[in-house]
């Protein structure tokens with residue numbers, strides 16, 4: 001059972017030492033030039049996502065349930 005939750009990007013949702021907290025797109029492993037627009041809670045934990053990352057996350061985990 002995988003639930004995906006989607007929020008407007010909010011660094012406060014992410015761990016204090018995470019890339020996401022620093023305003024980096026974590027889905028692309030910190031190798032993304034784009035600013036995150038979304039914060040996702042995925043089965044693998046919190047991820048910050050640029051527009052392309054959003055598409056990839058929703059393709060992998062399905063539509064957000066919230």
Ligand SMILES: [Zn+2]
Nearest residue numbers: 025028032050
């Ligand atoms: Zn990205």
